[in-house]
Amino acid sequence: MGGKLFRNFSFFSATxxxxxxxxxxAILFHYAQESLHEFGFDFLWNQQWEAGEDDEGGIFGxxxxxxxxxxSTVIAMAIAIPLAMGIAIFLTEIASVKVAKxxxxxxxxxxxxxxxxxxxxxxxxxxxxxxxxFGGNGVGLLTAGIVLAIMIIPFMAAITRDSMNTxxxxxxxxxxxxxxxxxxxxxxxxxxxSKGGIIGSIILALGRALGxxxxxxxxxxxxxHTVGKVTDPTTSIPVLLANNFVEAEDLEMSSMYFLALILFxxxxxxxxxAKFYFLGKKVK
Amino acid sequence: MNRLLLNKIILLLSTLxxxxxxxxxxxxxxxxxxxxxxxxxxITFTKDLVEGGIRNLLVxxxxxxxxxxxxxxxxxMMAGIYLREYGHGSKLAAVIRNLSDVMMSAPSIxxxxxxxxxxxxxxxxxxxxxxxxxxxxxxxPIIISTTDNMLALVPQELRExxxxxxxxxxxxxxxxxxxxxxxGITTGVLLSFAxxxxxxxxxxxxxxxxxxxxMDLTEQFPSLTVSIYxxxxxxxxxxxxxxxxxxxxxxxxxxxxxxxxRFIIRNKK
Amino acid sequence: xxxxxxxxxxKNFSFTYAGASKPSLKKINLPIEKNKITAMIGPSxxxxxxxxxxxxxxxxxxxxxxxxxxxNLYRADGSKQNILALKKENDFIKxxxxxxxxxxxxxxxxxxxxxxxxxxLRLSGIKNKTELQDRVxxxxxxxxxxxxxxxxxxxxxxGMSGGQQQRLCIARAVALKPRVLLFDEPTSAxxxxxxxxxxxxxAEIKSEVSVVIVTHNMQQASRLSDYTAFMYLGDLxxxxxxxxIFLNPKEKLTEDYITGRFG
Numbered sequence: 001m002g003g004k005l006f007r008n009f010s011f012f013s014a015t016x017x018x019x020x021x022x023x024x025x026a027i028l029f030h031y032a033q034e035s036l037h038e039f040g041f042d043f044l045w046n047q048q049w050e051a052g053e054d055d056e057g058g059i060f061g062x063x064x065x066x067x068x069x070x071x072s073t074v075i076a077m078a079i080a081i082p083l084a085m086g087i088a089i090f091l092t093e094i095a096s097v098k099v100a101k102x103x104x105x106x107x108x109x110x111x112x113x114x115x116x117x118x119x120x121x122x123x124x125x126x127x128x129x130x131x132x133x134f135g136g137n138g139v140g141l142l143t144a145g146i147v148l149a150i151m152i153i154p155f156m157a158a159i160t161r162d163s164m165n166t167x168x169x170x171x172x173x174x175x176x177x178x179x180x181x182x183x184x185x186x187x188x189x190x191x192x193x194s195k196g197g198i199i200g201s202i203i204l205a206l207g208r209a210l211g212x213x214x215x216x217x218x219x220x221x222x223x224x225h226t227v228g229k230v231t232d233p234t235t236s237i238p239v240l241l242a243n244n245f246v247e248a249e250d251l252e253m254s255s256m257y258f259l260a261l262i263l264f265x266x267x268x269x270x271x272x273x274a275k276f277y278f279l280g281k282k283v284k
Numbered sequence: 285m286n287r288l289l290l291n292k293i294i295l296l297l298s299t300l301x302x303x304x305x306x307x308x309x310x311x312x313x314x315x316x317x318x319x320x321x322x323x324x325x326x327i328t329f330t331k332d333l334v335e336g337g338i339r340n341l342l343v344x345x346x347x348x349x350x351x352x353x354x355x356x357x358x359x360x361m362m363a364g365i366y367l368r369e370y371g372h373g374s375k376l377a378a379v380i381r382n383l384s385d386v387m388m389s390a391p392s393i394x395x396x397x398x399x400x401x402x403x404x405x406x407x408x409x410x411x412x413x414x415x416x417x418x419x420x421x422x423x424x425p426i427i428i429s430t431t432d433n434m435l436a437l438v439p440q441e442l443r444e445x446x447x448x449x450x451x452x453x454x455x456x457x458x459x460x461x462x463x464x465x466x467x468g469i470t471t472g473v474l475l476s477f478a479x480x481x482x483x484x485x486x487x488x489x490x491x492x493x494x495x496x497x498x499m500d501l502t503e504q505f506p507s508l509t510v511s512i513y514x515x516x517x518x519x520x521x522x523x524x525x526x527x528x529x530x531x532x533x534x535x536x537x538x539x540x541x542x543x544x545x546r547f548i549i550r551n552k553k
Numbered sequence: 554x555x556x557x558x559x560x561x562x563x564k565n566f567s568f569t570y571a572g573a574s575k576p577s578l579k580k581i582n583l584p585i586e587k588n589k590i591t592a593m594i595g596p597s598x599x600x601x602x603x604x605x606x607x608x609x610x611x612x613x614x615x616x617x618x619x620x621x622x623x624x625n626l627y628r629a630d631g632s633k634q635n636i637l638a639l640k641k642e643n644d645f646i647k648x649x650x651x652x653x654x655x656x657x658x659x660x661x662x663x664x665x666x667x668x669x670x671x672x673x674l675r676l677s678g679i680k681n682k683t684e685l686q687d688r689v690x691x692x693x694x695x696x697x698x699x700x701x702x703x704x705x706x707x708x709x710x711x712g713m714s715g716g717q718q719q720r721l722c723i724a725r726a727v728a729l730k731p732r733v734l735l736f737d738e739p740t741s742a743x744x745x746x747x748x749x750x751x752x753x754x755x756a757e758i759k760s761e762v763s764v765v766i767v768t769h770n771m772q773q774a775s776r777l778s779d780y781t782a783f784m785y786l787g788d789l790x791x792x793x794x795x796x797x798i799f800l801n802p803k804e805k806l807t808e809d810y811i812t813g814r815f816g
Contacts, residue, residue: 003642006454010366013359014377017384017428020421024390024398031401086301094295095302103302105546110309112475112542113535114482116512120531121312123516124319150308157305181291204389211391213485214513238393238485245397246489260397264390271386444611445660445722449673449729450650452642459672464663 028261034254035060043258049224051252060255062262064224068141068236069263071227072216073209075145076152081202083149084156091157092164093182093190104161111154119218122147127219136231137221143231144220148212152205159204163197164190196277203274207267213238237263313535320532323525328533333495333511336522338530340497344506345534347499348412348491349481352419357473360424361462364431369457381432388425392485395421400489412505415491419480426479430472434465467549474545478538484509508534556627560732560763561585561608561652564623566637568600568607571617577603580622581789583782585733590755590764592778592795594771596815599784601767605735608765609652610636610645626651628732650677653726657738659718661710666702669710669721673729688728695761696724697754716747723754727762734758736766740773752777771811775799783807 035043039060046061087107091100126147127138134142167190175185191198221233222243235243237259245256331337363384371377395418403414438461446456462469484507491505493514498506508530515527562585568578578600585591593601603612612618623635626648636648650673662669670689679685689706693699698720710721719739726734736755740748755764755777768774774781774795781798783791783806791798791807802808809815 003452003454006458007366007370010362010370013362014366014371014380014428016359016363017380017387017425020424021383021387023402024394027398027401028394083301083304086298087305089294089298090302094298103306105543106306106309108546109539109542110305110312112478112482112538113312114484114509114538116482116484116509117312117316117531117535120512120516120527121315125311125315153305181287183291183294184287186294207389211389211393213391213393214509217513218516238391241393241397242485242488245400257397257401260394264394267389267391267394268386271389272382275382275385439658439660441656441658441660442662444614445654445656446662446672447614448609448611448649448654448656449676449725450646450648451673451676452646455676460662466663 024264025261028257028264031257032254032261034251035258036254038251039255039258043255044262047226051249058251060252062237062255062259064226065235065237065240065259066262067226068220068234069210069238071234072141072145072148072220072236073206075142075230076148076209077202077206079146079149080153080156080205084153084160084201084205085198087153087157088160088164089186091161093186104158107154107157110150111158114214115151115212116214116218118147118151118215122215123218130231134231136229137233139219139221140231140233141220141227144216144236147215147219148209151212151215152209155208156201156205159201160194160198163194163201166197167193196279200274200277203270203277207270207274210270211238211263211267213242217242316528316532316535319528320535323529324532325529328526328529332497333493333506336526338508338511338526338533340494340506341508341511341530342533343497343499344412344494345481345508347501348415348419348487348505348507349477351416351501352423352480353473353477355416355420356423356427356476359420360427361431361469363424363428364435365457365462367428367432368435369453369461381428384425384428387421388429392422392483393488396486396489399486404490410490410492410504412491412501412503415487415505415507416501418486418490419483422483422486423476423480426476427473430476431465431469434468434472435461437468438464471545471549474541474548478541478545481541482509482534482538484513488513558586559584559625559627560587561627561765562623562625563604563608564625566604566607566622566624567620568603568612569619570603571615571619576619576621577787578607579787583789583792585763585765586780587763588759588761589779590759590766590777591780591782592774593765593767593782593784594769594774594810595784595790596810597769598786600787601782601784602737604784605654605737605765605767608636608733608735609649609654610639611649611654613645626732646676650729651731652733652735653729653731654735654737655719655722655726655739658742659715659722661713661718661721663711664709665707666710666713666721667706670725670728673725677729689724692724692728695727695758696720697750697757698724714747716743716750719743719747719751720754723751723758727758731762733763733765736764736768738767738769741769748773771799783810785810 043062045063047063048059048061050059052058091104095103127143130143131138171189172185175189216236217239220236220239222235222239223233225234227234241256241260248256327337329339332340367377367381399414399418403417404410442460442464443456446460487507487510491507493510494504494506512527512530515523563581563583566581567576569576595601606612608624620637624637626634626636639645639648662672667689670692671685674685674688693702698717713721740751778795781795782789785806791802791804799811802811
């Protein structure tokens with residue numbers, strides 16, 4: 001009967017995500033073998049990245065791109081979290097309905113801008129400003145971190161806003177009725193109530209920042225160097241992959257798969273952790 | 285510190301944050317528009333990349349995004365229907381839902397690497413189909429989530445009323461429940477289309493790019509986003525200009541689709 | 554009550570929700586007479602809705618519930634069917650075409666008025682345009698909204714008022730010509746005027762269809778029904794002609810509820 005066919009097809013479609021996920025892990029793991037065997041866990045601490053002669057062998061270590069990914073993300077989070085929280089507070093508790101609507105739309109448009117556009121704008125307009133203010137070359141860790149922050153702020157602000165909006169009005173009203181200031185109501189009632197969603201949004205944004213490729217590719221400098229000053233250029237895992245993956249051979253390519261695997265696993269863990277925090281409340 | 289003073293400071297800082305956010309939006313859009321509009325010429329739309337235009341890139345990007353949508357929507361909707369209508373409450377559905385959400389936030393470059401290993405390496409060449417597959421993989425979890433959430437909003441009484449008339453489950457789902465959630469699901473599809481069409485990373489080593497006009501998906505396929513990435517790094521002024529023109533057009537398309545989607549949802553409420 | 558006059562009968566019927574340790578309905582014995590209105594009243598949580606929903610097995614949308622006893626459906630041809638024994642989806646579909654249900658909240662489908670009323674008919678296989686138009690018109694007339702809808706049959710049903718929507722749902726159910734119509738607090742979400750219209754409708758329908766109605770509004774029960782069943786905490790405390798229940802109840806519990814001492 002049509003019913004059984006429909007149900008089976010829907011079940012099969014649902015399990016597709018599972019198979020794709022497993023497939024990704026399997027493929028990355030498979031192709032990373034060469035590098036895994038050659039370098040083992042030392043791969044994580046090794047700062048070298050040199051192809052061997054005639055593209056045979058070579059020494060590859062993931063330290064620099066890993067640190068680049070982590071530090072650009074940390075910079076981004078440090079900037080983004082307070083700003084995103086501020087925007088969420090503005091949208092839920094400060095702005096009148098007339099103002100909140102267009103501002104909300106503006107924030108969501110910011111989120112819709114493709115990352116490559118952030119890269120273009122960042123490279124030609126923002127980098128010179130960073131250079132003028134902080135020195136360095138314009139392209140480097142700091143610029144990448146700041147633009148990354150701008151990219152994840154709308155996302156974090158939107159989810160935080162939705163989380164905060166789930167706070168029942170009666171709860172807020174009881175606090176105001178006791179003479180609490182707006183800030184106190186936010187601090188003592190709204191934040192604790194929407195804690196799960198807020199933390200979840202932060203962690204989710206963290207996951208996004210880790211995997212961000214195009215904007216960072218324009219702005220981080222794409223050189224295999226460690227960072228001395230925060231304005232120095234370096235690279236990150238997604239950037240290294242974006243720029244060098246196709247030309248790599250054998251061991252180098254295997255090392256790239258290794259890096260992709262690391263990135264994938266770390267993202268998976270972080271996003272799953274975020275979901276755990278959302279478990280309490282169904283935020284949209 | 286004085287409670288009222290602290291309150292004022294926090295509220296001020298929050299408002300400031302919102303202002304900063306909005307000003308960045310305007311800054312980006314302003315520079316984009318300025319550079320974009322001044323870089324557009326007649327040939328931008330009439331010629332292909334090889335001759336200094338972006339015609340083939342627009343067609344190529346749209347084609348791949350459209351094909352990805354044609355794959356992702358049925359699969360995603362069916363999966364969402366399973367999660368909400370058949371598997372609702374079951375542990376399996378919960379696991380699948382979580383996995384799907386993970387895929388939604390997974391790094392797009394990794395998906396590109398995956399599809400490369402699957403569909404490019406074995407065939408010794410970039411091809412448009414690989415690009416379509418990569419985009420579909422990114423789109424499917426979004427459609428699943430949208431469908432799942434929109435179906436959840438349909439009141440249970442509607443399902444019961446359908447069953448009470450003697451309907452079989454799958455007919456009720458298709459003819460009543462999905463129909464009731466139609467607006468939300470359509471908006472979800474629109475918004476994810478807007479997101480997919482702006483993606484670069486998954487295309488870098490799957491469909492790569494093509495200077496020439498082609499509709500042959502078995503070879504390298506023209507991409508607007510990949511081209512922007514390449515053009516921006518060329519030293520000559522003409523390439524930079526083209527990159528700006530392309531960026532402006534891409535952003536305009538994406539934002540229009542977004543605004544349109546939000547407009548639909550606002551009106552149908 | 555003589556068996557020839559019955560359309561449904563519950564015998565020693567018990568019901569336990571999935572995951573619950575104790576039954577929500579305990580050994581209910583309840584006859585439903587043909588072409589009469591049987592009301593079920595009782596305080597919140599007494600099980601009246603649970604009982605109603607067992608009669609078209611709508612509980613079976615959710616897994617894990619347990620039934621005991623029998624619920625017999627007496628068909629026009631004299632045959633008897635214990636609906637608790639049904640297992641296949643096809644049987645459920647047939648059952649629900651014979652035993653229809655109206656819900657507390659009006660549930661118009663997101664389609665035109667015509668398509669709403671025709672929905673059950675199309676499900677049962679009727680495709681002929683003339684026949685559909687015919688039966689839809691009859692049903693809308695039977696639900697007393699033909700005049701209000703005949704000029705906008707193709708407009709969305711969602712544009713109707715709450716009272717109209719509920720009458721549409723009744724038309725939709727009536728179109729299938731069921732034996733029994735189950736009403737689950739059909740007017741509690743409506744204004745007094747719509748409530749009055751619906752009560753009138755229900756009083757008229759009983760010549761075609763047997764009615765079982767759950768209501769928390771005692772005045773409604775005493776106005777409308779021929780028989781009344783009073784339930785309390787899962788038990789059927791008393792069942793009798795409506796006049797007797799309201800004017801001269803046998804059980805003290807019934808009397809306390811009717812006079813408003815609790816509820």
